[in-house]
Amino acid sequence: MSATAAPPFDPRDPLGIDDLLSDEERAVRDTVRRWAADRVLPEIAGWYERGELPVIRELARELGSLGALGMSLEGYGCAGASAVQYGLACLELEAADSGIRSLVSVQGSLAMYAIHRFGSEEQKREWLPRMAAGEVIGCFGLTEPDAGSDPAAMRTRAKREAGGDWVLDGRKMWITNGSVAGVAVVWARTDEGVRGFVVPTDTPGFSAPEITHKWSLRASVTSELVLDGVRLPAGAVLPEVTGLKGPLSCLNHARYGIVWGAMGAARSSFEAALDYAGTREQFGRPIGGFQLTQAKLADMAVELHKGVLLAHHLGRRMDAGRLRPEQVSFGKLNNVREAIEICRTSRTILGANGISLEYPVMRHATNLESVLTYEGTVEMHQLVLGKALTGIDAFR
Structure with a gap:
């Protein structure tokens, strides 16, 4: 058996973890790292200091072009990447700033994932391609002012009316992307259990005032969601799931x-x-x-x-x-x-x-x-x- 010299010690990769990655995985990592270096790192200190993310819509479209939104989902314009590829992208995004990774996580792993896994075919076709492209930003309404770790205690309520419409009332708190979202996935109590609803944010009765005076995630949009008699058609409910699961x-x-x-x-x-x-x-x-x-x-x-x-x-x-x-x-x-x-x-x-x-x-x-x-x-x-x-x- 011939002896093979060990490679030099790399202080940035002391265990040689890079050897575990495929060429495709390294390519994904390097692409996201370059994007973050070009688009985020030169500006992030200023955004953080001012407590703003003024180019969030532009960044969303660029991330969509990279295939980073709904990255691990299949079809509907999504990249269909592996879990490891998605993870590497998250690592590089958060190396730039947690707020940028949060934008991507909420878009892909919460709002898009909910529609992809539990939505109707009509909901998927209407929203997922535009969300994958970054043309529409999504948010995920679960946490409430008095219901954080205990979502079963949520007070947001959805009532079904005689004609089949749903009417939503309640508040959600600490919602990433809320003030810039075009669509919100909102969870509410119903007579049959907790249900999810796909809510276009231009629906009358919906508002999303931004939360300010934060000392953390300052380069991120964080909002309250207010639902005051928000009327939705029967087709707005996510049909494939009932309950907190x-x-x-x-x-x-x-x-x-x-x-x-x-x-x-x-x-x-x-x-x-x-x-x-x-x-x-x-x-x-x-x-x-x-x-x-x-x-x-x-x-x-x-x-x-x-x-x-x-x-x-x-x-x-x-x-x-x-x-x-x-x-x-x-x-x-x-x-x-x-x-x-x-x-x-x-x-x-x-x-x-x-x-x-x-x-x-x-x-x-x-x-x-x-x-x-x-x-x-x-x-x-x-x-x-x-x-x-x-x-x-x-x-x-």
């Missing part, structure tokens, strides 16, 4: 993207710290030459690349049709939690410069505080895993 399955798909995306934010922060440690001098030498700094960098690298391996493993399981919701909870819980710690540790290496928007670290850290909460809080995912491990339901 509908919205929860959509959330599971979105959480999968977060497993990858959080590692993008972590990578960006880690690489900023690694570069800084090599150039910042104190006491006559680069701070990367001190033991305490090297210990921080080593610990961050271990958690970062463990997280990427975990995301990769879950992606392969999803592509094989073997991924369970509990495994997605495992990934979301671990990767977001570790990503925040990587950002915080990176900030300590950058010192006072770590709070400056000239570096991405504090922006990623504050964004991840929202990511830690949405699509299931830490506590909810701990209880999902606790139930799976013990067989005992501790939610109530």
Whole structure:
């Protein structure tokens, strides 16, 4: 057996994870990375500082041209990409900013996914091609002011009238894309259980005031949805699902993207710290030459690349049709939690410069505080895993 020399050690890929990817997967990753570098990174600090995403409609159309919207869905103009390809795209988008990845996740993994999986053929044909192209932005109305982790407590109500129309009343809160959406997937209580509705946002009685004064996800549109006697035809209801299994399955798909995306934010922060440690001098030498700094960098690298391996493993399981919701909870819980710690540790290496928007670290850290909460809080995912491990339901 002939000996083969090991390739050089790569500080950006210390485990050689890139070797696990196919040429097509690398091409997807590199395409999204270049787009983010060209279109997002030059402007993101300013957008974040001003609390705006002024070109969201333009970005949506460009992302549609890349095939990044509804990326893993089949047909209706969607790319039909693999779960791993979609995950790699999420990682690169969140390496730019969590708000950009949220735009894509809500569009594809929540609004489009709900219509694709539970909608009628008419609903699919009407909305999915335009959403895949980024011509129409979608949002997903589940969370309410008094119903976050407990969606069964939602108060939004849909009543069926004698002629077959539905009338919706209620409020939704913390809805990404809401103020710019052309269509909303809204979940409401009915006499037969929770149902989903496809709501054109120009329907009388629908409004979506934007939520301001945020200190996280500032380069993202976040809104309240107000439904005041919104009248919809019978064909507006998603026909293929009744009950909370509908919205929860959509959330599971979105959480999968977060497993990858959080590692993008972590990578960006880690690489900023690694570069800084090599150039910042104190006491006559680069701070990367001190033991305490090297210990921080080593610990961050271990958690970062463990997280990427975990995301990769879950992606392969999803592509094989073997991924369970509990495994997605495992990934979301671990990767977001570790990503925040990587950002915080990176900030300590950058010192006072770590709070400056000239570096991405504090922006990623504050964004991840929202990511830690949405699509299931830490506590909810701990209880999902606790139930799976013990067989005992501790939610109530």
